[in-house]
Amino acid sequence: MAEEFGAAGYNLGGRVLVQAWCGEILKTGAAVMVTSIGSRASFRGALARSILEAAGPEIQTEVRRQGLIPSGSVVITHAGALTGVRYLFHAVVTSIASGYRADPELIVAATRRCILLADLLQQPSIALPAFGTGLGRVRKEEAVEGIISGLSSVFPSCTSLDRVIFATTDEEVFGLFNLRVLVVQALLHREQELKRALPELPPALYGLIGELLQQMEHARAAGANAATGSATLLQKAEAMISLGQELQQRLAGESRAPFNTVQWIINTGNTIIQNVNQYSGPVAIGGGDAVDLRDSQGAVVKPAGEVRQRFGNQG
Numbered sequence: 001m002a003e004e005f006g007a008a009g010y011n012l013g014g015r016v017l018v019q020a021w022c023g024e025i026l027k028t029g030a031a032v033m034v035t036s037i038g039s040r041a042s043f044r045g046a047l048a049r050s051i052l053e054a055a056g057p058e059i060q061t062e063v064r065r066q067g068l069i070p071s072g073s074v075v076i077t078h079a080g081a082l083t084g085v086r087y088l089f090h091a092v093v094t095s096i097a098s099g100y101r102a103d104p105e106l107i108v109a110a111t112r113r114c115i116l117l118a119d120l121l122q123q124p125s126i127a128l129p130a131f132g133t134g135l136g137r138v139r140k141e142e143a144v145e146g147i148i149s150g151l152s153s154v155f156p157s158c159t160s161l162d163r164v165i166f167a168t169t170d171e172e173v174f175g176l177f178n179l180r181v182l183v184v185q186a187l188l189h190r191e192q193e194l195k196r197a198l199p200e201l202p203p204a205l206y207g208l209i210g211e212l213l214q215q216m217e218h219a220r221a222a223g224a225n226a227a228t229g230s231a232t233l234l235q236k237a238e239a240m241i242s243l244g245q246e247l248q249q250r251l252a253g254e255s256r257a258p259f260n261t262v263q264w265i266i267n268t269g270n271t272i273i274q275n276v277n278q279y280s281g282p283v284a285i286g287g288g289d290a291v292d293l294r295d296s297q298g299a300v301v302k303p304a305g306e307v308r309q310r311f312g313n314q315g
Contacts, residue, residue: 007178007275009163010186010268012148014155018164020178020275021127025167026054026082030127032118033082034089036134039069039096045134048090055080055088063090071095072109074117086123089114093131102132104146111150115161122160130168130177140170144177148185178275179230183223190265191216197258205250212243212265219272230276237272240265 009017021028025035025047035048041064043052052060062077069075069092079085091110093102110131118126131147132138151164168174191213201209219236244266251259 008271010182010271011264012152012155012182012185012189014158016151016155016158016161016164018151018166018182020174020182021165021167022169022171022174022178023167024050024169025127025129026050028125028127028165028167029084030125030163030165031084031086031123032089032114032121032126033079033085033087034074034091034114034126034128036093036102036129036131037063037069037075037090038094038100039071039092041066041069041075041090047129047134051082051088055082059088071103072106072113074110074113076117076121087118087121089117089126091131094135100135102138102143104132104138104142107131107138107143107146108150108153111147112154115151115154115158115164119154119158119161124161125163125165126161127165127167130166130170130173133168133170133173140173140176144173144181147177148181152185152189179233180223183233183272183275184220186268186271187216187220187223190261190268191220193261194265197261200258201251205247208243208247208250212240212247215239215243216265219269223272234273234276237269237276240269241273244269 007020007022009019011017025033033051035043035051036045037043037048041060043049043060059077059080063069063075066075069090071092071094073092075090077088077090079088082088091114093106093110094100095103095106111128114126114128128147130140130143132143133140147166166177168177194209194213194216198206198209215236219233219240222233222236244262248259248262248266251262
């Protein structure tokens with residue numbers, strides 16, 4: 001992999017932001033780092049070995065004291081020699097009965113436990129790997145969907161955790177997580193919020209709101225379809241932002257208007273644009289000026305015109 005970069009975060013509910021990191025988990029700066037191990041405390045995978053090498057062999061000794069670890073469980077240890085890391089979580093997403101293959105349901109369970117434990121320990125951030133995509137031999141799509149499912153089910157109850165980082169060195173898995181599943185879940189959450197807010201909105205704006213919901217649905221479809229080019233997703237995100245801004249302007253005189261809901265929709269559109277550009281490379285907008293956001297982490301950037309052509313990787 002030529003470079004490492006982190007995507008801007010999406011909110012899937014509650015206080016926690018989720019972001020993808022294309023690079024080594026050890027470089028995420030998270031307070032808690034998670035690795036995947038076997039039920040017999042085997043650190044055979046590449047990620048487990050790299051963490052063990054960096055943290056020290058006493059970590060494996062500590063885990064082995066637990067005996068046979070039930071599938072779906074998480075063992076917590078100190079971080080050994082890892083500077084700035086508070087805890088290491090060791091999750092088991094395989095089972096002996098399945099021939100040590102990863103199970104999507106175990107991925108969901110382990111993800112949930114990792115998040116709940118990090119929140120219980122009052123940690124600000126946690127970095128998760130792509131469970132089961134190595135020696136676990138699970139399909140990449142199943143692994144990513146299992147992780148997202150586990151995350152979104154527990155976020156509303158989090159009171160301390162601020163950030164979850166999904167870390168992988170596999171660019172295909174990064175793209176799947178960042179540009180497809182995460183986009184779809186973030187948009188779905190915002191759609192549901194907007195629909196719940198309808199009783200607070202003037203009926204005269206229902207037509208505009210319907211257009212906005214339609215663009216959000218189109219963006220979800222573009223994000224979910226691997227065959228859809230990133231340019232289509234960018235166009236839908238741009239339309240979302242434009243309609244959201246128009247809705248905000250027309251709501252300016254409404255004291256009970258759910259401005260936060262509309263602003264989050266605009267923010268989600270901006271995040272989609274930033275992340276697609278950051279992952280895929282420069283895009284041509286308007287008259288053809290190139291915009292490359294890979295070095296602008298954390299920025300909110302809105303292209304000045306409609307996306308017409310994309311350069312670089314066709315991810």
